[in-house]
Amino acid sequence: MTRMTRFRWGMLAPVLAITGVAVGFPLGYAFYLSLTDYRLTSRGAPDVVGLENYFFVLTDPRMWNAFSNTATYVIIAVALQTLLGLAIALALQKQQWARDLTRAMLLAPMFITPIAVGLTFRFLLNDQLGALPAMLRSLGIDYDFFGPGNALFTLALMDVWQWTPFMVLLLLAGLESVPRQPLEAAKVDGASAWYAFRRVVLPLLTPVLTVAVLLRSLDALKVFEYVYATTRGGPGTETETIQYFTYQTGIQFFRLGEASAVAFVLLAIVLTLIVLLFRRLQRSAAR
Amino acid sequence: MTRRVSPWGIARTLLLWAAAVTVAFPIIWVALASFKSPAQLNDPGLFLFSPNLDNWARVFEAGILDAAGRSAFVAAVTVSISVVAGSMGAYAISAYKAGGSATRFGILAAQVLPPAVLVFPFLTMAYALRIDNTYVPIIFAHLSFVLPVITWFLIGFFDAVPRSLEEQARVDGFSRFAAFRLVVIPQVLPGIGAAAIFGFTLSWNDMFYGLILAPTRETILPVAIAAFNTFRGVELGAMSAAIIIAVVPVVIASFFIQRRLVQGISGGAVKF
Numbered sequence: 001m002t003r004m005t006r007f008r009w010g011m012l013a014p015v016l017a018i019t020g021v022a023v024g025f026p027l028g029y030a031f032y033l034s035l036t037d038y039r040l041t042s043r044g045a046p047d048v049v050g051l052e053n054y055f056f057v058l059t060d061p062r063m064w065n066a067f068s069n070t071a072t073y074v075i076i077a078v079a080l081q082t083l084l085g086l087a088i089a090l091a092l093q094k095q096q097w098a099r100d101l102t103r104a105m106l107l108a109p110m111f112i113t114p115i116a117v118g119l120t121f122r123f124l125l126n127d128q129l130g131a132l133p134a135m136l137r138s139l140g141i142d143y144d145f146f147g148p149g150n151a152l153f154t155l156a157l158m159d160v161w162q163w164t165p166f167m168v169l170l171l172l173a174g175l176e177s178v179p180r181q182p183l184e185a186a187k188v189d190g191a192s193a194w195y196a197f198r199r200v201v202l203p204l205l206t207p208v209l210t211v212a213v214l215l216r217s218l219d220a221l222k223v224f225e226y227v228y229a230t231t232r233g234g235p236g237t238e239t240e241t242i243q244y245f246t247y248q249t250g251i252q253f254f255r256l257g258e259a260s261a262v263a264f265v266l267l268a269i270v271l272t273l274i275v276l277l278f279r280r281l282q283r284s285a286a287r
Numbered sequence: 288m289t290r291r292v293s294p295w296g297i298a299r300t301l302l303l304w305a306a307a308v309t310v311a312f313p314i315i316w317v318a319l320a321s322f323k324s325p326a327q328l329n330d331p332g333l334f335l336f337s338p339n340l341d342n343w344a345r346v347f348e349a350g351i352l353d354a355a356g357r358s359a360f361v362a363a364v365t366v367s368i369s370v371v372a373g374s375m376g377a378y379a380i381s382a383y384k385a386g387g388s389a390t391r392f393g394i395l396a397a398q399v400l401p402p403a404v405l406v407f408p409f410l411t412m413a414y415a416l417r418i419d420n421t422y423v424p425i426i427f428a429h430l431s432f433v434l435p436v437i438t439w440f441l442i443g444f445f446d447a448v449p450r451s452l453e454e455q456a457r458v459d460g461f462s463r464f465a466a467f468r469l470v471v472i473p474q475v476l477p478g479i480g481a482a483a484i485f486g487f488t489l490s491w492n493d494m495f496y497g498l499i500l501a502p503t504r505e506t507i508l509p510v511a512i513a514a515f516n517t518f519r520g521v522e523l524g525a526m527s528a529a530i531i532i533a534v535v536p537v538v539i540a541s542f543f544i545q546r547r548l549v550q551g552i553s554g555g556a557v558k559f
Contacts, residue, residue, distance in 0.1 A: 015376030022431040026408035091299040104542040111537040113492035134331040246403035263404035
Protein backbone atom coordinates (compact mmCIF):
# COMPACT_ATOMS: atom_id res chain seq x y z
CA MET A 1 0.00 0.00 0.00
CA THR A 2 2.83 2.41 0.84
CA ARG A 3 4.49 1.58 -2.48
CA MET A 4 1.29 2.38 -4.29
CA THR A 5 0.98 5.65 -2.39
CA ARG A 6 4.55 6.47 -3.27
CA PHE A 7 3.91 5.66 -6.94
CA ARG A 8 0.75 7.72 -6.95
CA TRP A 9 2.44 10.81 -5.51
CA GLY A 10 5.53 10.24 -7.63
CA MET A 11 3.42 10.37 -10.75
CA LEU A 12 1.68 13.50 -9.53
CA ALA A 13 4.89 15.23 -8.40
CA PRO A 14 5.96 16.82 -11.71
CA VAL A 15 2.54 18.46 -12.24
CA LEU A 16 2.44 19.67 -8.66
CA ALA A 17 6.00 21.03 -8.83
CA ILE A 18 5.44 22.91 -12.10
CA THR A 19 2.06 24.22 -10.97
CA GLY A 20 3.70 25.38 -7.75
CA VAL A 21 6.35 27.35 -9.65
CA ALA A 22 4.13 28.59 -12.49
CA VAL A 23 0.90 29.27 -10.58
CA GLY A 24 1.25 28.97 -6.81
CA PHE A 25 4.32 31.13 -6.35
CA PRO A 26 3.23 33.97 -8.70
CA LEU A 27 -0.18 33.96 -7.06
CA GLY A 28 1.32 34.41 -3.59
CA TYR A 29 3.76 37.00 -4.84
CA ALA A 30 0.98 38.92 -6.60
CA PHE A 31 -0.90 39.03 -3.33
CA TYR A 32 2.18 40.45 -1.62
CA LEU A 33 2.54 43.04 -4.43
CA SER A 34 -1.07 44.09 -3.93
CA LEU A 35 -0.17 45.07 -0.35
CA THR A 36 2.79 47.25 -1.37
CA ASP A 37 3.34 50.51 -3.22
CA TYR A 38 5.51 48.74 -5.78
CA ARG A 39 6.20 50.72 -8.94
CA LEU A 40 8.19 49.43 -11.89
CA THR A 41 10.04 52.74 -12.09
CA SER A 42 11.16 53.06 -8.47
CA ARG A 43 14.35 51.45 -7.23
CA GLY A 44 14.78 49.98 -3.78
CA ALA A 45 12.44 47.81 -1.77
CA PRO A 46 8.72 48.61 -1.95
CA ASP A 47 6.89 49.66 1.24
CA VAL A 48 4.10 47.56 2.60
CA VAL A 49 1.01 49.74 2.66
CA GLY A 50 -1.53 47.16 3.78
CA LEU A 51 -4.96 47.44 2.22
CA GLU A 52 -4.42 50.94 0.84
CA ASN A 53 -4.40 49.74 -2.78
CA TYR A 54 -7.64 47.90 -2.20
CA PHE A 55 -9.33 50.99 -0.75
CA PHE A 56 -8.04 53.00 -3.67
CA VAL A 57 -9.23 50.67 -6.45
CA LEU A 58 -12.53 49.83 -4.76
CA THR A 59 -13.44 53.53 -4.79
CA ASP A 60 -12.13 54.07 -8.32
CA PRO A 61 -15.10 54.54 -10.70
CA ARG A 62 -12.89 53.51 -13.63
CA MET A 63 -12.44 50.07 -12.12
CA TRP A 64 -16.16 49.59 -11.62
CA ASN A 65 -16.73 50.82 -15.16
CA ALA A 66 -14.26 48.18 -16.38
CA PHE A 67 -16.07 45.53 -14.31
CA SER A 68 -19.47 46.41 -15.71
CA ASN A 69 -18.11 46.56 -19.29
CA THR A 70 -16.58 43.13 -18.83
CA ALA A 71 -19.78 41.70 -17.34
CA THR A 72 -21.88 43.06 -20.22
CA TYR A 73 -19.38 41.68 -22.71
CA VAL A 74 -19.31 38.22 -21.11
CA ILE A 75 -23.10 37.95 -20.85
CA ILE A 76 -23.79 39.00 -24.46
CA ALA A 77 -20.98 36.90 -25.91
CA VAL A 78 -21.61 33.71 -23.92
CA ALA A 79 -25.41 33.83 -24.34
CA LEU A 80 -25.13 34.14 -28.13
CA GLN A 81 -22.42 31.47 -28.27
CA THR A 82 -24.49 29.02 -26.28
CA LEU A 83 -27.57 29.36 -28.50
CA LEU A 84 -25.61 29.31 -31.76
CA GLY A 85 -23.27 26.60 -30.53
CA LEU A 86 -26.15 24.33 -29.55
CA ALA A 87 -27.89 24.83 -32.92
CA ILE A 88 -24.70 24.20 -34.90
CA ALA A 89 -23.71 21.18 -32.80
CA LEU A 90 -27.15 19.61 -33.36
CA ALA A 91 -26.87 20.29 -37.09
CA LEU A 92 -23.33 18.92 -37.30
CA GLN A 93 -24.23 15.76 -35.42
CA LYS A 94 -26.63 14.75 -38.20
CA GLN A 95 -24.35 15.97 -40.99
CA GLN A 96 -22.96 13.07 -43.02
CA TRP A 97 -21.70 14.63 -46.24
CA ALA A 98 -18.08 15.91 -46.03
CA ARG A 99 -18.28 15.37 -42.29
CA ASP A 100 -14.68 15.91 -41.20
CA LEU A 101 -14.14 18.81 -43.57
CA THR A 102 -17.28 20.62 -42.39
CA ARG A 103 -16.38 20.11 -38.76
CA ALA A 104 -12.77 21.17 -39.21
CA MET A 105 -13.83 24.28 -41.06
CA LEU A 106 -16.46 25.34 -38.55
CA LEU A 107 -14.09 24.71 -35.65
CA ALA A 108 -11.20 26.63 -37.24
CA PRO A 109 -11.72 30.10 -35.67
CA MET A 110 -10.96 28.88 -32.14
CA PHE A 111 -7.46 27.94 -33.26
CA ILE A 112 -6.60 31.40 -34.59
CA THR A 113 -4.58 33.79 -32.45
CA PRO A 114 -7.01 36.36 -30.96
CA ILE A 115 -4.85 39.31 -31.95
CA ALA A 116 -5.19 38.22 -35.60
CA VAL A 117 -8.96 37.97 -35.15
CA GLY A 118 -9.00 41.42 -33.56
CA LEU A 119 -6.98 43.02 -36.35
CA THR A 120 -8.98 41.22 -39.04
CA PHE A 121 -12.25 42.59 -37.71
CA ARG A 122 -10.79 46.02 -37.10
CA PHE A 123 -9.98 46.07 -40.81
CA LEU A 124 -13.15 44.30 -41.99
CA LEU A 125 -15.46 46.56 -39.97
CA ASN A 126 -13.54 49.79 -40.55
CA ASP A 127 -15.81 52.63 -41.60
CA GLN A 128 -13.82 53.57 -44.71
CA LEU A 129 -11.81 50.48 -45.62
CA GLY A 130 -13.95 47.60 -44.41
CA ALA A 131 -16.00 45.24 -46.56
CA LEU A 132 -18.97 44.93 -44.22
CA PRO A 133 -19.75 48.66 -43.76
CA ALA A 134 -19.32 49.03 -47.56
CA MET A 135 -21.90 46.28 -48.15
CA LEU A 136 -24.27 47.78 -45.60
CA ARG A 137 -23.88 51.21 -47.22
CA SER A 138 -24.87 49.78 -50.60
CA LEU A 139 -28.04 48.60 -48.83
CA GLY A 140 -28.50 52.12 -47.48
CA ILE A 141 -27.53 51.27 -43.90
CA ASP A 142 -24.97 53.42 -42.13
CA TYR A 143 -23.63 51.66 -39.05
CA ASP A 144 -20.41 52.54 -37.25
CA PHE A 145 -19.23 49.31 -35.64
CA PHE A 146 -16.73 51.03 -33.36
CA GLY A 147 -18.82 54.12 -32.63
CA PRO A 148 -20.23 55.11 -29.23
CA GLY A 149 -22.81 52.63 -27.98
CA ASN A 150 -21.83 50.00 -30.57
CA ALA A 151 -18.20 49.20 -29.85
CA LEU A 152 -18.71 46.88 -26.87
CA PHE A 153 -21.32 44.91 -28.79
CA THR A 154 -18.97 44.62 -31.76
CA LEU A 155 -16.26 43.24 -29.47
CA ALA A 156 -18.74 40.67 -28.14
CA LEU A 157 -19.57 39.65 -31.72
CA MET A 158 -15.87 39.07 -32.39
CA ASP A 159 -15.84 36.79 -29.37
CA VAL A 160 -18.87 34.99 -30.81
CA TRP A 161 -17.11 34.53 -34.16
CA GLN A 162 -14.01 33.08 -32.56
CA TRP A 163 -15.41 31.05 -29.68
CA THR A 164 -18.76 29.64 -30.82
CA PRO A 165 -16.63 26.78 -32.26
CA PHE A 166 -15.47 25.96 -28.72
CA MET A 167 -19.11 25.59 -27.66
CA VAL A 168 -19.74 23.45 -30.72
CA LEU A 169 -16.76 21.25 -29.88
CA LEU A 170 -17.86 20.60 -26.30
CA LEU A 171 -21.54 20.17 -27.16
CA LEU A 172 -20.76 17.88 -30.08
CA ALA A 173 -18.73 15.72 -27.72
CA GLY A 174 -21.62 15.83 -25.26
CA LEU A 175 -24.17 14.86 -27.92
CA GLU A 176 -21.99 11.97 -29.04
CA SER A 177 -21.99 10.49 -25.58
CA VAL A 178 -25.78 10.81 -25.18
CA PRO A 179 -27.09 7.22 -25.10
CA ARG A 180 -29.31 6.22 -28.03
CA GLN A 181 -31.85 4.16 -26.10
CA PRO A 182 -33.93 6.85 -24.39
CA LEU A 183 -34.11 8.79 -27.64
CA GLU A 184 -35.35 5.77 -29.56
CA ALA A 185 -37.80 4.96 -26.81
CA ALA A 186 -39.17 8.49 -27.08
CA LYS A 187 -39.51 8.07 -30.84
CA VAL A 188 -41.33 4.76 -30.45
CA ASP A 189 -43.69 6.51 -28.05
CA GLY A 190 -44.44 8.99 -30.80
CA ALA A 191 -42.72 12.03 -29.30
CA SER A 192 -42.08 14.94 -31.64
CA ALA A 193 -38.49 15.86 -32.44
CA TRP A 194 -38.78 19.05 -30.38
CA TYR A 195 -40.28 17.22 -27.39
CA ALA A 196 -37.57 14.55 -27.55
CA PHE A 197 -34.91 17.23 -27.67
CA ARG A 198 -36.33 19.20 -24.77
CA ARG A 199 -37.20 16.28 -22.53
CA VAL A 200 -34.50 13.73 -23.39
CA VAL A 201 -31.45 15.30 -25.02
CA LEU A 202 -31.30 18.61 -23.18
CA PRO A 203 -31.36 17.13 -19.64
CA LEU A 204 -28.62 14.67 -20.61
CA LEU A 205 -26.64 17.54 -22.08
CA THR A 206 -26.94 19.82 -19.06
CA PRO A 207 -23.65 18.79 -17.37
CA VAL A 208 -21.66 19.45 -20.55
CA LEU A 209 -23.57 22.65 -21.16
CA THR A 210 -22.73 23.86 -17.64
CA VAL A 211 -19.03 23.15 -18.06
CA ALA A 212 -19.01 24.77 -21.51
CA VAL A 213 -20.71 27.95 -20.29
CA LEU A 214 -18.43 28.08 -17.25
CA LEU A 215 -15.24 27.62 -19.25
CA ARG A 216 -16.30 30.15 -21.86
CA SER A 217 -17.32 32.73 -19.27
CA LEU A 218 -14.01 32.39 -17.43
CA ASP A 219 -12.14 32.76 -20.68
CA ALA A 220 -14.24 35.68 -21.93
CA LEU A 221 -13.48 37.50 -18.66
CA LYS A 222 -9.88 37.61 -19.81
CA VAL A 223 -10.63 39.51 -23.02
CA PHE A 224 -7.63 41.62 -23.89
CA GLU A 225 -6.45 41.13 -27.46
CA TYR A 226 -9.62 42.38 -29.16
CA VAL A 227 -9.55 45.59 -27.13
CA TYR A 228 -5.83 46.01 -27.73
CA ALA A 229 -6.28 45.47 -31.47
CA THR A 230 -9.36 47.59 -32.06
CA THR A 231 -10.60 50.20 -29.60
CA ARG A 232 -7.91 50.46 -26.90
CA GLY A 233 -10.72 51.05 -24.45
CA GLY A 234 -12.52 53.75 -26.43
CA PRO A 235 -14.71 55.52 -27.35
CA GLY A 236 -14.13 57.17 -23.96
CA THR A 237 -13.86 54.23 -21.58
CA GLU A 238 -16.78 52.33 -23.12
CA THR A 239 -14.79 49.22 -23.98
CA GLU A 240 -12.23 49.29 -21.19
CA THR A 241 -12.32 45.72 -19.88
CA ILE A 242 -10.79 44.45 -16.64
CA GLN A 243 -7.84 42.80 -18.28
CA TYR A 244 -7.10 45.91 -20.35
CA PHE A 245 -7.52 48.21 -17.35
CA THR A 246 -5.10 46.07 -15.32
CA TYR A 247 -2.62 46.08 -18.17
CA GLN A 248 -2.79 49.87 -18.40
CA THR A 249 -2.43 50.42 -14.67
CA GLY A 250 0.42 47.97 -14.28
CA ILE A 251 2.40 48.24 -17.49
CA GLN A 252 1.67 51.69 -18.87
CA PHE A 253 1.44 53.55 -15.56
CA PHE A 254 3.87 51.18 -13.77
CA ARG A 255 1.60 50.86 -10.71
CA LEU A 256 2.01 47.14 -10.03
CA GLY A 257 0.57 47.30 -6.51
CA GLU A 258 -2.74 48.75 -7.67
CA ALA A 259 -2.89 46.49 -10.71
CA SER A 260 -2.43 43.41 -8.52
CA ALA A 261 -5.15 44.65 -6.18
CA VAL A 262 -7.58 44.94 -9.12
CA ALA A 263 -6.69 41.42 -10.17
CA PHE A 264 -7.44 40.06 -6.71
CA VAL A 265 -10.75 41.89 -6.48
CA LEU A 266 -11.64 40.19 -9.78
CA LEU A 267 -10.48 36.82 -8.47
CA ALA A 268 -12.58 37.22 -5.31
CA ILE A 269 -15.71 38.09 -7.30
CA VAL A 270 -15.26 35.24 -9.77
CA LEU A 271 -14.59 32.65 -7.08
CA THR A 272 -17.67 33.79 -5.16
CA LEU A 273 -19.81 33.43 -8.28
CA ILE A 274 -18.41 29.97 -8.97
CA VAL A 275 -19.00 28.74 -5.43
CA LEU A 276 -22.59 30.04 -5.58
CA LEU A 277 -23.07 28.33 -8.94
CA PHE A 278 -21.79 25.01 -7.64
CA ARG A 279 -23.98 25.23 -4.55
CA ARG A 280 -27.01 25.68 -6.78
CA LEU A 281 -25.93 22.88 -9.09
CA GLN A 282 -25.44 20.48 -6.19
CA ARG A 283 -28.80 21.42 -4.76
CA SER A 284 -30.57 20.83 -8.08
CA ALA A 285 -28.66 17.56 -8.53
CA ALA A 286 -29.72 16.39 -5.08
CA ARG A 287 -33.35 17.12 -5.82
CA MET B 288 -31.66 6.51 -52.47
CA THR B 289 -34.45 9.01 -52.34
CA ARG B 290 -35.46 10.63 -49.07
CA ARG B 291 -38.22 12.99 -48.25
CA VAL B 292 -36.71 16.41 -47.63
CA SER B 293 -37.92 17.62 -44.26
CA PRO B 294 -38.11 21.30 -43.29
CA TRP B 295 -35.71 20.53 -40.41
CA GLY B 296 -33.21 19.15 -42.92
CA ILE B 297 -33.39 22.34 -44.98
CA ALA B 298 -32.97 24.52 -41.89
CA ARG B 299 -30.00 22.43 -40.85
CA THR B 300 -28.28 22.77 -44.21
CA LEU B 301 -28.96 26.51 -44.34
CA LEU B 302 -27.54 26.99 -40.85
CA LEU B 303 -24.37 25.11 -41.68
CA TRP B 304 -23.89 27.05 -44.92
CA ALA B 305 -24.45 30.36 -43.14
CA ALA B 306 -21.94 29.35 -40.47
CA ALA B 307 -19.40 28.28 -43.09
CA VAL B 308 -19.71 31.58 -44.97
CA THR B 309 -19.42 33.56 -41.71
CA VAL B 310 -16.27 31.68 -40.79
CA ALA B 311 -14.66 31.82 -44.21
CA PHE B 312 -15.49 35.34 -45.36
CA PRO B 313 -13.21 37.37 -43.03
CA ILE B 314 -10.28 35.01 -43.64
CA ILE B 315 -10.70 35.05 -47.42
CA TRP B 316 -11.09 38.82 -47.43
CA VAL B 317 -7.87 39.31 -45.45
CA ALA B 318 -6.08 36.80 -47.69
CA LEU B 319 -7.16 38.87 -50.72
CA ALA B 320 -6.07 42.08 -49.00
CA SER B 321 -2.58 40.68 -48.53
CA PHE B 322 -2.18 40.76 -52.34
CA LYS B 323 -3.52 44.30 -52.81
CA SER B 324 -1.54 47.47 -53.41
CA PRO B 325 -2.09 50.41 -50.99
CA ALA B 326 -4.41 52.08 -53.53
CA GLN B 327 -6.44 48.91 -54.02
CA LEU B 328 -6.80 48.54 -50.23
CA ASN B 329 -8.92 51.68 -50.23
CA ASP B 330 -11.59 49.86 -52.21
CA PRO B 331 -13.18 47.34 -49.85
CA GLY B 332 -15.46 45.91 -52.57
CA LEU B 333 -12.60 44.95 -54.86
CA PHE B 334 -12.49 41.21 -55.43
CA LEU B 335 -10.89 40.93 -58.88
CA PHE B 336 -7.50 42.60 -59.28
CA SER B 337 -3.99 41.76 -60.40
CA PRO B 338 -2.23 40.43 -57.29
CA ASN B 339 1.16 41.69 -56.23
CA LEU B 340 3.57 40.25 -53.70
CA ASP B 341 4.93 43.50 -52.21
CA ASN B 342 3.18 42.97 -48.86
CA TRP B 343 4.55 39.47 -48.55
CA ALA B 344 8.06 40.70 -49.35
CA ARG B 345 7.70 43.40 -46.66
CA VAL B 346 6.52 40.92 -44.06
CA PHE B 347 9.36 38.50 -44.73
CA GLU B 348 11.86 41.37 -44.60
CA ALA B 349 10.47 42.37 -41.20
CA GLY B 350 11.45 38.90 -39.95
CA ILE B 351 8.00 37.42 -39.48
CA LEU B 352 9.38 33.91 -40.03
CA ASP B 353 11.89 34.41 -37.22
CA ALA B 354 9.06 35.48 -34.94
CA ALA B 355 7.07 32.42 -36.02
CA GLY B 356 10.13 30.29 -35.29
CA ARG B 357 10.42 31.76 -31.78
CA SER B 358 6.72 31.18 -31.17
CA ALA B 359 7.10 27.59 -32.33
CA PHE B 360 10.12 27.12 -30.05
CA VAL B 361 8.30 28.47 -26.99
CA ALA B 362 5.23 26.37 -27.79
CA ALA B 363 7.28 23.21 -28.39
CA VAL B 364 9.14 23.50 -25.07
CA THR B 365 5.93 24.30 -23.19
CA VAL B 366 4.07 21.37 -24.75
CA SER B 367 6.92 18.88 -24.25
CA ILE B 368 7.08 19.64 -20.52
CA SER B 369 3.27 19.64 -20.28
CA VAL B 370 2.83 16.31 -22.06
CA VAL B 371 5.39 14.47 -19.90
CA ALA B 372 4.24 15.93 -16.58
CA GLY B 373 0.58 16.04 -17.63
CA SER B 374 0.33 12.42 -18.77
CA MET B 375 1.93 11.16 -15.55
CA GLY B 376 -0.33 13.34 -13.42
CA ALA B 377 -3.44 12.58 -15.46
CA TYR B 378 -2.82 8.84 -15.12
CA ALA B 379 -2.37 9.12 -11.37
CA ILE B 380 -5.64 11.04 -11.18
CA SER B 381 -7.54 8.75 -13.55
CA ALA B 382 -6.33 5.32 -12.45
CA TYR B 383 -5.34 5.89 -8.82
CA LYS B 384 -7.81 8.64 -7.94
CA ALA B 385 -4.90 10.71 -6.63
CA GLY B 386 -6.14 13.76 -4.80
CA GLY B 387 -9.75 12.68 -5.20
CA SER B 388 -12.32 14.75 -7.04
CA ALA B 389 -10.70 17.93 -5.68
CA THR B 390 -7.92 17.57 -8.23
CA ARG B 391 -10.27 17.73 -11.20
CA PHE B 392 -11.96 20.76 -9.77
CA GLY B 393 -8.59 22.34 -8.96
CA ILE B 394 -7.46 21.94 -12.55
CA LEU B 395 -10.64 23.60 -13.76
CA ALA B 396 -10.28 26.34 -11.16
CA ALA B 397 -6.84 27.21 -12.55
CA GLN B 398 -8.75 28.62 -15.52
CA VAL B 399 -10.15 31.28 -13.21
CA LEU B 400 -6.83 33.02 -12.72
CA PRO B 401 -6.66 36.12 -14.86
CA PRO B 402 -3.27 36.40 -16.60
CA ALA B 403 -3.11 39.92 -15.19
CA VAL B 404 -2.63 38.44 -11.69
CA LEU B 405 0.28 36.22 -12.66
CA VAL B 406 2.09 38.40 -15.15
CA PHE B 407 3.57 40.96 -12.73
CA PRO B 408 5.24 38.39 -10.45
CA PHE B 409 6.72 36.76 -13.55
CA LEU B 410 8.01 40.16 -14.63
CA THR B 411 9.57 41.19 -11.31
CA MET B 412 11.03 37.70 -10.76
CA ALA B 413 12.52 37.74 -14.24
CA TYR B 414 14.26 41.03 -13.41
CA ALA B 415 15.43 39.78 -10.02
CA LEU B 416 16.89 36.57 -11.47
CA ARG B 417 18.29 38.45 -14.50
CA ILE B 418 16.50 36.16 -16.94
CA ASP B 419 14.28 38.96 -18.29
CA ASN B 420 15.79 38.74 -21.77
CA THR B 421 15.33 35.01 -22.17
CA TYR B 422 12.41 32.73 -23.01
CA VAL B 423 12.32 31.20 -19.51
CA PRO B 424 9.68 33.57 -18.03
CA ILE B 425 7.35 33.23 -21.00
CA ILE B 426 7.65 29.43 -21.01
CA PHE B 427 6.69 29.32 -17.33
CA ALA B 428 3.84 31.73 -17.99
CA HIS B 429 2.56 29.50 -20.79
CA LEU B 430 2.92 26.41 -18.59
CA SER B 431 0.50 28.04 -16.15
CA PHE B 432 -2.37 27.59 -18.62
CA VAL B 433 -1.18 24.87 -21.04
CA LEU B 434 -0.33 22.26 -18.40
CA PRO B 435 -3.79 22.28 -16.70
CA VAL B 436 -5.62 22.04 -20.02
CA ILE B 437 -3.47 19.18 -21.33
CA THR B 438 -3.79 17.31 -18.02
CA TRP B 439 -7.55 17.80 -18.11
CA PHE B 440 -7.86 16.36 -21.62
CA LEU B 441 -5.59 13.42 -20.82
CA ILE B 442 -7.64 12.43 -17.76
CA GLY B 443 -10.52 11.86 -20.19
CA PHE B 444 -8.38 9.68 -22.45
CA PHE B 445 -6.97 7.62 -19.57
CA ASP B 446 -10.47 7.07 -18.17
CA ALA B 447 -11.30 5.24 -21.41
CA VAL B 448 -8.43 2.74 -21.03
CA PRO B 449 -9.57 -0.49 -19.32
CA ARG B 450 -7.84 -1.10 -15.99
CA SER B 451 -7.39 -4.78 -16.79
CA LEU B 452 -4.70 -3.83 -19.30
CA GLU B 453 -2.42 -2.52 -16.59
CA GLU B 454 -3.26 -5.35 -14.22
CA GLN B 455 -2.33 -7.88 -16.90
CA ALA B 456 0.99 -6.12 -17.46
CA ARG B 457 1.66 -6.21 -13.70
CA VAL B 458 1.02 -9.97 -13.69
CA ASP B 459 3.50 -10.27 -16.57
CA GLY B 460 6.15 -8.74 -14.30
CA PHE B 461 6.12 -5.08 -15.32
CA SER B 462 6.69 -2.48 -12.64
CA ARG B 463 3.90 0.08 -12.22
CA PHE B 464 5.83 2.72 -14.12
CA ALA B 465 6.85 0.31 -16.89
CA ALA B 466 3.22 -0.77 -17.26
CA PHE B 467 2.24 2.87 -17.55
CA ARG B 468 4.97 3.73 -20.05
CA LEU B 469 4.92 0.60 -22.21
CA VAL B 470 1.32 -0.58 -22.04
CA VAL B 471 -1.00 2.29 -21.15
CA ILE B 472 0.68 5.17 -23.00
CA PRO B 473 0.49 3.49 -26.44
CA GLN B 474 -3.27 3.17 -25.93
CA VAL B 475 -3.72 6.92 -25.55
CA LEU B 476 -1.05 8.06 -28.02
CA PRO B 477 -3.58 9.54 -30.48
CA GLY B 478 -5.18 11.43 -27.60
CA ILE B 479 -1.80 12.69 -26.42
CA GLY B 480 -1.13 13.86 -29.97
CA ALA B 481 -4.39 15.79 -30.12
CA ALA B 482 -3.88 17.31 -26.67
CA ALA B 483 -0.32 18.27 -27.62
CA ILE B 484 -1.47 20.05 -30.79
CA PHE B 485 -4.22 21.79 -28.84
CA GLY B 486 -1.71 22.91 -26.21
CA PHE B 487 0.60 24.06 -28.98
CA THR B 488 -2.09 26.32 -30.45
CA LEU B 489 -2.84 27.75 -26.99
CA SER B 490 0.78 28.75 -26.52
CA TRP B 491 1.17 29.84 -30.17
CA ASN B 492 -1.86 32.11 -29.84
CA ASP B 493 -1.08 33.89 -26.57
CA MET B 494 -0.24 37.54 -26.88
CA PHE B 495 -0.74 38.96 -23.38
CA TYR B 496 2.24 37.23 -21.76
CA GLY B 497 4.29 37.63 -24.92
CA LEU B 498 3.72 41.37 -24.97
CA ILE B 499 5.02 41.78 -21.42
CA LEU B 500 7.49 38.94 -20.91
CA ALA B 501 9.13 38.17 -24.27
CA PRO B 502 12.47 39.79 -25.06
CA THR B 503 11.74 43.18 -26.67
CA ARG B 504 13.96 42.69 -29.69
CA GLU B 505 12.95 39.11 -30.29
CA THR B 506 9.19 39.12 -30.06
CA ILE B 507 6.95 36.14 -30.62
CA LEU B 508 4.51 35.95 -33.53
CA PRO B 509 1.30 37.49 -32.07
CA VAL B 510 3.27 40.49 -30.79
CA ALA B 511 5.00 40.82 -34.16
CA ILE B 512 1.61 40.86 -35.91
CA ALA B 513 0.32 43.51 -33.53
CA ALA B 514 3.40 45.59 -34.33
CA PHE B 515 2.14 46.13 -37.89
CA ASN B 516 -0.80 47.88 -36.30
CA THR B 517 1.10 50.51 -34.32
CA PHE B 518 4.47 51.01 -35.91
CA ARG B 519 4.29 54.00 -38.30
CA GLY B 520 0.50 53.84 -38.55
CA VAL B 521 -1.33 50.80 -39.84
CA GLU B 522 0.29 48.85 -42.65
CA LEU B 523 -2.83 47.04 -43.74
CA GLY B 524 -1.34 44.99 -46.56
CA ALA B 525 1.61 43.74 -44.56
CA MET B 526 -0.60 43.17 -41.53
CA SER B 527 -2.93 41.02 -43.66
CA ALA B 528 -0.04 38.90 -44.88
CA ALA B 529 1.20 38.48 -41.29
CA ILE B 530 -2.29 37.42 -40.17
CA ILE B 531 -2.45 34.77 -42.89
CA ILE B 532 0.95 33.44 -41.82
CA ALA B 533 -0.36 32.98 -38.28
CA VAL B 534 -3.68 31.49 -39.39
CA VAL B 535 -2.68 28.86 -41.97
CA PRO B 536 -0.67 26.44 -39.78
CA VAL B 537 -3.27 26.26 -37.03
CA VAL B 538 -6.18 25.82 -39.42
CA ILE B 539 -4.35 22.88 -41.00
CA ALA B 540 -3.63 21.47 -37.55
CA SER B 541 -7.28 21.85 -36.56
CA PHE B 542 -8.29 19.65 -39.49
CA PHE B 543 -6.24 16.77 -38.12
CA ILE B 544 -7.16 17.01 -34.45
CA GLN B 545 -10.86 17.91 -34.38
CA ARG B 546 -12.11 14.31 -34.33
CA ARG B 547 -9.72 13.31 -31.52
CA LEU B 548 -10.71 16.35 -29.50
CA VAL B 549 -14.39 15.42 -29.74
CA GLN B 550 -13.53 11.86 -28.67
CA GLY B 551 -11.32 12.99 -25.82
CA ILE B 552 -13.94 15.34 -24.45
CA SER B 553 -16.79 12.85 -24.72
CA GLY B 554 -14.44 10.27 -23.10
CA GLY B 555 -14.88 12.05 -19.79
CA ALA B 556 -12.98 15.33 -19.84
CA VAL B 557 -16.17 17.24 -19.13
CA LYS B 558 -17.00 15.25 -16.03
CA PHE B 559 -16.01 16.54 -12.64
